[in-house]
Every structure is written in C-alpha cells, then in structure tokens.
Amino acid sequence: MPITHLTDFSDRxxxxxxxxxxxxxxxxxxxxxxxxxxxxxxxxxxxxxxVSSSDSAGSFASGVIFTMFAIAALFIQPMRGITALxxxxxxxxxxxxxxxxxNASRIVxxxxxxxxxxxxxxxxxxxxxxILRYFFGGMILLGELVFLALIFLSSMSLTAIMVGxxxxxxxxxxSIPILGVxxxxxxxxxxxxxxxxxxxxxxxxxxDWDSLLGVVAYICFIAYLGWCALxxxxxxxxxxxxxxxxxxxxxxxGLVCITAAIGFFYKVDAHIPPIMFAIILLPATLTALTEPxxxxxxxxxxxxxxxxxxxxxxxxxxxGWPTGVIYTTLLIVIxxxxxxxxxxxxxAGVINDEYWTVSLALTGGILLPALLxxxxxxxxxxxxxxxxxxxxASVVLTIIPTxxxxxxxxxSYLWLLIWNPPICMPMLSNGDIDKSHLLTTVMTVDLIILxxxxxxxxxxxxxxxxxxxxxxxxxxxxxxx
Amino acid sequence: xxxxxxxxxYRYFGNLQAVNGVTFEIPHxxxxxxxxxxxxxxxxxxxxxxxxxxxxxxxxxxxxxNVVHHPSEVRKLIGWMPDHFGNYEHMTxxxxxxxxxxALGYKGKERRQRIQEVMDFTDLVPLADRFSxxxxxxxxxxxxxxxxxxxDPQVLIxxxxxxxxxxxxxxxxxxxxxVLAKEGKTIFISSxxxxxxxxxxxxxxxxxxxxxxxxxDAETLRRGSDTQGGVLYDVQVDGKPDLVxxxxxxxxxxxxxEARKQGxxxxxxxEDPTKAADVLARMVKDGLRITExxxxxxxxxxxxxxxxGRLEAGKPAVAPxxxxxxxxxxxx
Numbered sequence: 182m183p184i185t186h187l188t189d190f191s192d193r194x195x196x197x198x199x200x201x202x203x204x205x206x207x208x209x210x211x212x213x214x215x216x217x218x219x220x221x222x223x224x225x226x227x228x229x230x231x232v233s234s235s236d237s238a239g240s241f242a243s244g245v246i247f248t249m250f251a252i253a254a255l256f257i258q259p260m261r262g263i264t265a266l267x268x269x270x271x272x273x274x275x276x277x278x279x280x281x282x283x284n285a286s287r288i289v290x291x292x293x294x295x296x297x298x299x300x301x302x303x304x305x306x307x308x309x310x311x312i313l314r315y316f317f318g319g320m321i322l323l324g325e326l327v328f329l330a331l332i333f334l335s336s337m338s339l340t341a342i343m344v345g346x347x348x349x350x351x352x353x354x355x356s357i358p359i360l361g362v363x364x365x366x367x368x369x370x371x372x373x374x375x376x377x378x379x380x381x382x383x384x385x386x387x388x389d390w391d392s393l394l395g396v397v398a399y400i401c402f403i404a405y406l407g408w409c410a411l412x413x414x415x416x417x418x419x420x421x422x423x424x425x426x427x428x429x430x431x432x433x434x435g436l437v438c439i440t441a442a443i444g445f446f447y448k449v450d451a452h453i454p455p456i457m458f459a460i461i462l463l464p465a466t467l468t469a470l471t472e473p474x475x476x477x478x479x480x481x482x483x484x485x486x487x488x489x490x491x492x493x494x495x496x497x498x499x500x501g502w503p504t505g506v507i508y509t510t511l512l513i514v515i516x517x518x519x520x521x522x523x524x525x526x527x528x529a530g531v532i533n534d535e536y537w538t539v540s541l542a543l544t545g546g547i548l549l550p551a552l553l554x555x556x557x558x559x560x561x562x563x564x565x566x567x568x569x570x571x572x573x574a575s576v577v578l579t580i581i582p583t584x585x586x587x588x589x590x591x592x593s594y595l596w597l598l599i600w601n602p603p604i605c606m607p608m609l610s611n612g613d614i615d616k617s618h619l620l621t622t623v624m625t626v627d628l629i630i631l632x633x634x635x636x637x638x639x640x641x642x643x644x645x646x647x648x649x650x651x652x653x654x655x656x657x658x659x660x661x662x
Numbered sequence: 663x664x665x666x667x668x669x670x671x672y673r674y675f676g677n678l679q680a681v682n683g684v685t686f687e688i689p690h691x692x693x694x695x696x697x698x699x700x701x702x703x704x705x706x707x708x709x710x711x712x713x714x715x716x717x718x719x720x721x722x723x724x725x726x727x728n729v730v731h732h733p734s735e736v737r738k739l740i741g742w743m744p745d746h747f748g749n750y751e752h753m754t755x756x757x758x759x760x761x762x763x764x765a766l767g768y769k770g771k772e773r774r775q776r777i778q779e780v781m782d783f784t785d786l787v788p789l790a791d792r793f794s795x796x797x798x799x800x801x802x803x804x805x806x807x808x809x810x811x812x813x814d815p816q817v818l819i820x821x822x823x824x825x826x827x828x829x830x831x832x833x834x835x836x837x838x839x840x841v842l843a844k845e846g847k848t849i850f851i852s853s854x855x856x857x858x859x860x861x862x863x864x865x866x867x868x869x870x871x872x873x874x875x876x877x878x879d880a881e882t883l884r885r886g887s888d889t890q891g892g893v894l895y896d897v898q899v900d901g902k903p904d905l906v907x908x909x910x911x912x913x914x915x916x917x918x919x920e921a922r923k924q925g926x927x928x929x930x931x932x933e934d935p936t937k938a939a940d941v942l943a944r945m946v947k948d949g950l951r952i953t954e955x956x957x958x959x960x961x962x963x964x965x966x967x968x969x970x971g972r973l974e975a976g977k978p979a980v981a982p983x984x985x986x987x988x989x990x991x992x993x994x
Contacts, residue, residue, distance in 0.1 A: 187760050187774055196764035200753070203761075207752035272748025276714050277809065280737045281765035421716055422733050477716055479731055559676065655731075 197291020205295055214257050222310050239317035246310055254336035258300045262343035263355055265292040275418050285419035289411055293344045300336050324382030338407035345410030348417030351566040409464035421475040426500035430508055433465030437512050441519030454523045455540050458516040469505030470551040471568045473561035476645045478652035485656055506638035534616045538605050545602025545627040552630050555637045575601050583607040663726045665690045665817050665848035671720035673706050680706040682872030693843045695859030696852040698869035704852045708821050712742040741810030745822035749794035756790040766813045784808040800831025820851040856962035876969050884959040894958040898925040900951035
C-alpha cells in the first residue's frame with residue numbers, strides 16, 4: 182500500500198511541533214475544552230444580548246469572555262504541559278529523539294509551541310464573540326485587545342514554566358507552578374468584576390508613560406521567566422555532551438550587570454534594583470545550583486581554546502552545580518554592589534537595615550536549600566527535586582513557627598530558627614527585636630552558609646580535573662618526534 | 663577498521679562499577695550477541711556505544727568515530743533499539759514513523775519513500791492506521807525496529823529485543839535480523855535467550871560484573887570443555903552397553919558418566935582431539951565394536967554457566983579450544 186496521506190503538515194514545520202499537534206488536537210483535554218468553551222461563550226453571550234438594554238451588558242460580556250479565556254489560557258492549557266517531558270522520560274522516548282537531529286532545545290520548544298499554538302487557536306475563536314460584544318457599546322478597544330494579548334503572553338509564560346518543570350521526576354515539584362496559576366485565576370475575575378474593569382482596561386491602553394512602562398516591564402518579566410523555565414527543562418533532558426548552561430548563565434550575568442549599572446549611574450526608585458535582582462537571580466541561580474555535575478571533554482574544549490580567559494570563565498560558566506555555586510556567589514556580589522550603588526543616589530534612610538535584612542534573608546533562602554541538597558543528593562538527577570523540597574521545608578519552617586509565636590506572643594522563640602534565613606522577614610515586623618542585631622545575625626548566617634557551600638563546591642569541582650586534563654591532552658599539539 | 667571498538671571502558675555510578683574495563687572489537691558486517699545476567703553491564707555498555715551515556719574512563723568508537731567526542735556523527739551511523747520504549751498516545755503507526763523520519767531530516771517524497779520501505783520490510787503496512795500505543799509487544803518491537811532502520815544505519819544496537827515476545831513474534835524478529843545481517847549490517851544484540859543468539863550471531867560476548875569473560879563464536883562454545891576441564895563424548899557400541907563402562911574402569915583419564923541404550927557418555931580429561939582419537943583407537947583395539955563416537959555439544963546456557971562458574975571458583979575463564987575440522991564419527 183503506497184503512502185499518500187502524509188502531507189497534512191509542511192516539511193518546514195518542526196517535527197516536534199507536527200508530532201505534538203497531531204497528538205494534541207486528538208487529545209480529549211483539548212477537544213473537550215474547545216467545545217465546552219464555545220458552548221458556554223455562546224450561551225452566556227446570548228443571555229447578555231437578551232438583556233442588552235442594561236448599561237452594564239457590554240462590560241459584563243467582556244468580563245465573561247476574558248474570564249473564560251483566562252481560565253482556558255492560564256489554567257487548563259498550561260496544565261497540559263505538566264507531563265510534557267516526564268512522559269517522554271519515563272517512556273524512554275526522549276533518548277530515541279535525542280538520537281535524531283532533534284536536540285534538547287528543539288524538543289522542549291516544540292512541546293511548548295504546540296500547546297501555545299492550541300491556545301492561539303482558542304484565542305482566534307474568541308474574535309467573533311468580541312465583534313458581537315462591540316455592538317453592546319462601551320468597549321475600550323485598545324485596552325481590551327492589549328489585555329487579551331497580555332493573557333495570551335502570560336499563558337505562553339505559564340506553559341513554559343509547566344513544560345520546563347515537567348522534566349522533574351517528582352510529581353510534587355511539578356505541581357508547584359499550579360499554585361501560582363491558581364492564585365492568578367483567583368485574581369483575574371476579581372479584577373474584572375469588582376468594578377475595576379474599566380480602570381484596568383484604561384491602564385491597558387498605555388495612554389500614559391507609567392502604564393506603558395508597566396505593560397512593557399510585565400512582558401519582559403514573563404518573557405524572562407518563561408525563557409528561564411524552558412531553559413531549565415532543556416538542561417533536564419539534554420545529554421551531558423550538550424552545554425546549555427553557559428549561554429543561560431551569561432545572559433543572567435549580563436542582566437545583573439546592566440541592573441547594577443543602572444543603580445550606579447541613574448537615579449531610580451530604591452526599591453526597583455532589589456526587585457530586579459530577585460527576578461533575575463531567582464530563576465538563574467535555581468538552575469545553576471541544581472545542575473548535575475557531569476562534565477565531558479567536548480564541553481570543556483571551547484573554554485580551553487580561549488586560553489587563560491576561557492579557563493577563568495570555565496570556573497563560573499561550565500555546566501554543573503559546583504561551578505553554579507561559584508557563579509551564584511559572583512551574581513550575589515554584583516547584586517550587593519548594585520544595591521550599595523543605588524544607596525549612594527537615594528535619600529538617606531531609604532536603604533536601611535530592614536531593606537538589607539530582607540535582601541539577605543531572601544539570598545539565604547536560596548543558599549540554604551542549595552547547601553542541603555549538595556550534602557544530601559546522592560543521585561545527581563535528583564538534585565533539583567531535593568533543592569525544591571528543602572526550599573519548601575524552609576518556607577514551611579518560616580510560616581508555621583511565625584503563626585505559633587504570633588498566637589502565643591513569644592517572638593523571641595524565632596531566634597531558634599535563625600539558621601533558616603527567611604525567618605528574619607517575619608521577625609522584622611516585631612517591635613521587640615533589635616533590627617541591627619537581626620541584620621548582623623542574618624549576614625553571619627548567610628556568610629557561613631555561603632562558605633560551606635563554596636567549600637563543598639570546590640571539593641566537587643576537583644572531580645572535573647581528570648576530564649579537564651583529558652581535554653587538554655586531546656587539544657595539545659602532537660609532540661615532535 | 664572495526665564497526666564497534668571498545669577499549670578499557672569503565673562506567674561508575676557513584677560507588678557502583680557498572681562497566682569495569684571492557685575491551686572488545688566487532689568487525690563490520692557481523693552479528694554479535696551480548697550475553698550477561700541482569701546488572702552485568704550490558705545495557706550500560708550499549709548505551710555508551712549509542713552515545714546515550716558516557717564512560718567514566720576509556721573509549722568507545724563506532725566505525726572509528728569516538729562516541730564521546732563526536733556523538734552527532736555516531737548517531738548517523740547507529741540504529742538504537744532499547745529494551746523498553748513507550749509509544750505515543752493518539753498517534754498512528756504511520757505518523758509515528760513520519761515523526762522520526764522528519765526528525766532525521768527526511769523531506770517530502772524521500773521521506774514518504776523511506777517510510778514505505780521500512781514499513782514493507784517490517785510488515786507494518788497493515789497496521790499503518792492503528793494507534794501506536796495499542797499494538798501488541800511483537801508489533802511494537804517491529805515498529806521499534808522500523809524506527810531504528812529509518813536512516814539506514816550501518817550498525818544496529820539492540821538491547822533485549824526479544825524480551826517478552828511470544829514464540830511467533832520471536833521467530834519474525836529473528837528472521838528480520840537475519841535479513842539485515844545478510845544486507846551487511848553490523849548488529850550488536852543482547853538477549854537472555856542464548857540458543858537464539860547462537861543461531862543468529864557470528865560471535866558471542868559474555869559479560870559478568872562489568873567485565874568481558876568470553877568472546878568467541880557459538881560453535882566453539884558448544885564444543886568447549888565442561889566445568890571440570892573434560893570433554894564429553896557419546897559412545898555407542900554394537901553389543902551390551904556394559905562393555906563401555908567396564909572398559910572405562912581400566913582406562914586412565916577416561917570416566918564413564920551415564921549408561922545409554924547402546925553405550926554411554928564418557929568424559930575424556932583432555933581437550934586435545936588427538937587424545938580423543940587415541941582413546942577411540944584403543945577401544946577398537948580392545949575389541950569394542952564402535953558404531954558411533956562423537957563429541958557432545960553443550961547448549962550455550964551450560965557454556966555460559968560454566969564460564970561464570972569457573973570465574974566464581976577463582977579459575978580463569980579459559981578460552982575454548984579451536985573447532986576441529988571434522989567430527990569424529992566412526993562406523994565399525
């Protein structure tokens with residue numbers, strides 16, 4: 182039987198996208214969502230048109246359309262990415278794909294784009310309802326379109342986070358992003374229905390400088406977050422011979438340097454640099470501190486070819502958590518310098534002890550799980566899972582004792598948990614605790630954790646030596662006979 | 663140049679030594695069976711050769727290309743069939759092969775033609791529109807083989823392809839492997855079913871605790887000595903079987919093991935075929951009317967157990983003697 186019916190997708194499309202679309206369009210989760218979405222929207226808009234004499238019918242219809250789309254785009258569609266990579270890993274199919282011309286990036290991006298294009302399909306089907314809604318009157322056209330685009334972009338980012346995390350072997354860890362999604366789903370209807378709809382849509386028209394900056398900043402934020410998540414997913418499935426870490430680390434390093442420079446040379450709101458540093462550092466260090474410590478000669482050779490600079494750069498930029506610790510230390514140092522630079526251009530008292538305590542508590546909140554996972558991860562592939570478990574434990578050990586001490590009015594007991602830096606944040610709100618004393622303590626705790634982490638990392642880094650020597654020998658010119 | 667060349671290969675997983683100094687070569691166009699108990703290091707070695715894992719030390723080459731330094735080059739040369747692989751939901755057999763053909767860089771007409779060839783070879787055409795996750799184990803293995811053959815690789819690495827197959831599917835798979843071997847492909851195949859490997863393979867590679875303990879052809883193994891270093895012969899005489907046992911009692915280095923209808927099994931404590939000829943000559947000289955005298959062939963499972971047994975007893979896993987030119991069958 183000759184094969185004739187294999188022309189449904191162009192050869193120009195990525196094989197991964199073709200595969201995911203073929204599978205995804207047949208998946209019950211998509212077809213059901215698509216049909217229910219259409220039926221509900223149709224029914225609700227018909228009801229709205231029946232009461233179209235009411236002044237609020239237009240904004241009600243908009244609210245319904247956006248809420249429905251937000252649920253589909255921000256919850257259901259990203260959720261479909263939760264097992265995107267794990268099913269390939271457990272099914273042993275990822276290895277078969279790696280043996281083709283598909284590399285880890287193409288696999289992960291293909292999976293992400295397939296879900297995003299299905300979300301795009303849902304978005305397109307909304308257009309007739311939006312046209313219908315236009316006739317109800319009172320539509321803030323640009324604002325609503327921008328808002329729709331923002332939901333779509335957020336969906337892209339959330340899908341990226343889900344797909345990126347889906348390479349993790351623990352279901353619990355894969356489910357963490359869902360919490361964020363649930364929060365978003367709760368926020369959007371309240372935003373749309375509690376009288377703030379028009380205000381919000383006006384902000385989305387970007388008619389003033391602040392709202393434009395806000396929209397652009399939000400897009401940059403979700404784009405960076407999504408890219409980091411996808412990059413994390415790529416690292417989790419990439420063979421050891423593929424180096425995806427160096428570029429990611431260089432980009433984050435560049436962003437941190439730019440932010441620090443802005444703090445140094447421009448007068449900005451004192452609260453912006455720390456938030457920027459937190460946004461850049463958190464996803465970048467999360468991956469750097471948890472990468473498996475595998476090294477192969479082909480990965481090290483490009484560094485060797487760049488001479489002394491390459492060798493120095495390799496200490497920060499080679500894949501694996503040992504170099505990740507050194508790289509994270511570098512980022513922290515630049516960030517601290519950036520904040521210090523900002524403090525010289527802001528009025529006295531803005532960047533105070535509390536400001537530094539929060540910054541150091543957050544930094545320690547990342548370093549402590551990294552230290553624990555460095556000691557307790559026997560399997561390299563479980564390092565990220567262990568990190569996340571320790572991070573969750575740290576958060577729990579901050580929230581629950583704080584609740585108890587608030588209940589029984591004994592905040593001094595929180596000092597017992599001072600080895601867990603995030604505990605400093607609730608301690609700050611207590612008037613009985615000396616703030617400067619707290620700052621000194623959290624700084625000491627952070628330094629001890631960082632020191633232990635660096636010692637562990639340097640010890641693990643020595644394990645690379647044999648591979649590095651092998652790479653050097655392979656690159657060395659043959660000795661003259 | 664060998665199709666596969668492994669030198670001093672080591673692979674550690676923490677404290678576990680999965681592969682412990684493995685060295686072997688497989689020539690082009692040959693079929694080599696890879697045998698070992700569970701956890702012996704078969705899959706790890708095969709995965710390193712398939713560029714899916716990397717060695718802690720040592721080197722592995724496919725057609726002269728190092729798997730660690732040039733994995734993408736190696737991947738063009740090999741077809742990899744893992745012991746277990748999942749199939750995709752909501753994807754037909756045809757779409758499954760289409761996906762891998764696209765991923766391998768085939769386009770348009772060439773892609774369709776290549777899929778057609780593979781489907782014809784693996785007899786998947788009647789299953790083209792079946793969902794790939796609804797196939798039986800045997801069909802799934804055929805699909806897996808089809809996928810591995812899409813880019814027409816020179817070397818096929820197959821990890822336990824016959825595991826879990828029913829006898830019919832096993833015969834079909836064996837047939838496909840034979841055809842591929844005839845086409846000149848190098849096939850490196852692991853299996854627990856030694857008898858099947860013996861039929862298909864030009865050579866067998868035994869691995870135990872991460873070390874190669876034997877590399878030779880199946881025929882030599884069948885003719886090899888037993889655990890006690892002797893060689894077993896089946897002797898049949900025209901007359902009472904007791905004649906053989908009585909004769910053996912008086913002979914040095916010959917032991918009577920078991921009576922049979924027309925004679926019995928004897929063990930001669932030497933692997934030298936000329937000594938066996940001497941024993942036969944003495945029998946004839948002493949008046950035994952020999953109707954049949956031939957060296958017993960062990961099955962490969964026994965040979966494997968023998969080699970492992972020798973190692974566990976601290977004896978070296980001696981290489982079996984070379985195969986004699988012809989059987990010693992004497993009609994009186």
